[in-house]
Amino acid sequence: MAPTFPAFLCSLLLCAAGVFGQAYDPSKQLSVGIILFPGFQPLDVIGPLDIIMMLSASHNVSLAMIGKEKGPVRGPSPPRRNEPPTAYPVQGPSVVATHTFADAPRLDILLVPGGMGLRVLNENNDTWIPDFIASRFDELQYLLSVCTGAAALAQSGVLKGRRATTNKASWAWATQFGNGVNWVPTARWTEDGNVWTSSGVSAGIDMTYAFFKKLMGVAAANRIMNAIEYTPHVNEHWDPFSVVHKVPGADASRPLGECVGPAGFEFECS
Incomplete structure (x- = not known):
């Protein structure tokens, strides 16, 4: 007999016990926060959010x-100083901020996306995001950033004293912030203690x-990944866009292509 849809979904997302990573206690709620600001890069938010949404079907x-104000937050960036409005997209999604930095709940995981809006905040000396990160860091189990979100972490x-990476096309801008940061030009992502970039x-x-x-185990x-039909890059140490965008320290002798396939399956590259 074919499984019912709820049973199939439970199997797909690994509802069975005993498969979680050692760092995760499935008996406790995992509180996740994602920062929003006008001009966030949509995929920086939506990509990780889709994975978190899928996890929530079988995990607590x-x-x-989290935004500066509650309500819809637009993806298209406000105009920057000394640049024409035509330099920026005018269409894009909005995501609703459910909390502000003042009333956000206790968090286990905080994710900070990038986007042109961070440059606008910086130009206007608006430091609410780095201030919020600094105020919450000691209570977090993990802090994650995507793209130029690492600039806010650095600020x-x-x-x-940590290793970090960021968007290769915006390398010069993002890496100007912070003191004593070990910026890794060729990394696809970095893990240093409880901070991932x-x-x-x-x-x-x-x-x-x-x-x-x-955090939760390879099988889960x-x-x-296979439910959302995404083939992940699994080499954290190599980002070919470091060559594409001519990041200082990039290794131009390495192949730019990478063989990827379904997670957990053996496959051949033709």
């Missing part, structure tokens, strides 16, 4: 979308897969 996960001071945009999905694979993470 709560989610807070907060939490990257001092990724390269640009789609790299956030690769990092999120690697993160939950370590693999099933989610």
Whole structure:
């Protein structure tokens, strides 16, 4: 007899006990927060959020979308100084902020996306994001950033003495922030203690897969990747876009292509 849809979904997302990583206690709620600001890069948020949504079908996960104000937050960036409005997209999604930095709940995991809006905040000396990171860091189990979100982490001071990476196309801008940060030009993502950072945009999905694979176990993470039909890059140490965007320290002798396939399956590259 074919399984019912709920049973199939439970199997797909690994509801069975005994498969979680050692770092995760399935009896406790995992509180996740994602930062939003006008001009966030949509895939920086939506990519990891899709994985978290799938996890919530079988894991005890709560989610807070955190903005400066509650309500819809637009993906298209406000205009920057000395640049024409035509330099920026005018269409894009909005995501609803359910909390502000003032009333956000206790968090186990905080994810900070990138996007052009971070540059606007910086130009206007608006430090609410790095201030929030600094104020919450000691209570977090994990802090993650995608793309130029690493710049906000650096501004907060939490990257001092740590390895980190960021968007390769925006390398020069993002890496100007922070003191004592070991910026890794060729990394797809980095893990240093409880701080994870990724390269640009789609790299956030690769990092999120690697993160939950370590936190909750290989089998659970693999099933989610295959459920969303995403083939993850699994080499954290190599991002070919470091060559594409001419990042200082990039190794131009390495192959730019990478063989990827379904998570947890053997495959051949033709």
